[in-house]
Amino acid sequence: YELLIEWNEKINLTAITEKKEVYIKHFLDSLYTIKAFDFSNQSICDIGSGAGFPGIPLKIIYPELKLTMVDALNKRIKFLDLICEELEIESNNVHARAEEYIKENREFFDVVFARAVAKLNILSELCIPFVKIGGYFLALKGSNTDEIREAGLAISKLGAQIEDVINYSLPYDMGERNIVKVRKIKKTKQKYPRNFGQIKKLPL
Ligand code: SAM
Numbered sequence: 001y002e003l004l005i006e007w008n009e010k011i012n013l014t015a016i017t018e019k020k021e022v023y024i025k026h027f028l029d030s031l032y033t034i035k036a037f038d039f040s041n042q043s044i045c046d047i048g049s050g051a052g053f054p055g056i057p058l059k060i061i062y063p064e065l066k067l068t069m070v071d072a073l074n075k076r077i078k079f080l081d082l083i084c085e086e087l088e089i090e091s092n093n094v095h096a097r098a099e100e101y102i103k104e105n106r107e108f109f110d111v112v113f114a115r116a117v118a119k120l121n122i123l124s125e126l127c128i129p130f131v132k133i134g135g136y137f138l139a140l141k142g143s144n145t146d147e148i149r150e151a152g153l154a155i156s157k158l159g160a161q162i163e164d165v166i167n168y169s170l171p172y173d174m175g176e177r178n179i180v181k182v183r184k185i186k187k188t189k190q191k192y193p194r195n196f197g198q199i200k201k202l203p204l
Contacts (some may be wrong), residue, residue: 001027003083004051011075013051024174029140030054031061033113036138036166036179039065042110046070047098047127048117052080054140059089068092068109070101098126099193107132107187115140120151120180121203125193128158131184136163143176151180154204159186 001022008014016025030053033039039062046055049069059067069091071077077095084091094101112127112135120139127137137160141147148165155162164181193199 003086007079007082008051011079013076013079020172021174024170024172026051026053027057029170029177030057030115032166032168032177033058033138033140033179034061035168036164036181037111037136039111042066043108044068045105045109045112045130047112047114047123047130048072049080049093050076050116052083054113054115055091056080056083056087056089059091060087063089068094070094070096070098072097097196098130099196099199102129102193105130110135111138112136113138113140119203120147121154122199124151124154124158124160124182125199125204128155128160128182128184129188129192131160133159133184133186135184137182137184139180139182141178141180143178145178148178148180155182157189157204158192159188160184 016022033054041064043066045068047070049055049071055067055069059065069080074095077093080093109130112130114123114127117123131137160182163183166179169176
């Protein structure tokens with residue numbers, strides 16, 4: 001928390017800075033993913049990790065996780081390198097766009113998760129290609145269930161299906177959230193992900 005606030009003054013990391021709110025909306029919210037999955041011993045990729053949510057809190061709880069955090073902004077990756085060094089956390093922090101990083105990491109991870117990166121249909125195209133067959137994509141979402149319903153077709157085109165939606169409320173009325181648990185059932189066609197221009201212009 002202290003490093004987050006200190007560095008937030010130099011580089012934009014989060015709009016939430018009040019201690020209790022950071023603890024609940026960032027740290028606790030990241031840990032709610034434990035409700036969706038037993039993370040021990042898995043290879044995990046956090047796409048659009050930003051200041052390290054949900055990757056860092058999970059790695060603190062499960063030090064044996066093989067964690068990769070990917071972000072398109074180098075200043076955020078530099079911050080993650082610093083946090084990992086200070087907390088003695090092992091993580092592969094990668095400065096790349098998901099659509100580029102996929103080239104060497106197709107169907108490579110047991111679990112891929114993402115929070116606050118894009119709408120679910122767009123996010124699915126960025127994330128599902130990284131997941132091994134039989135593995136999971138977990139999308140940490142707000143309370144809007146229309147977005148989840150609308151992404152059903154995209155998820156099936158990418159070779160996956162929604163297995164569960166885990167709903168929870170943060171304490172102190174800090175909001176309702178959903179974790180969309182998506183299971184990969186077959187290989188994603190090589191043409192996905194398309195370049196980001198096409199993904200945005202013609203979402204699946
Ligand atoms: N996951 C963090 C959280 O929940 O606090 C950060 C959320 S922040 C709003 C979104 C992050 O996703 C930004 O750091 C941005 O650089 C990154 N991002 C957006 N599109 C991306 C892409 N295609 N590939 C990699 N990172 C991306």
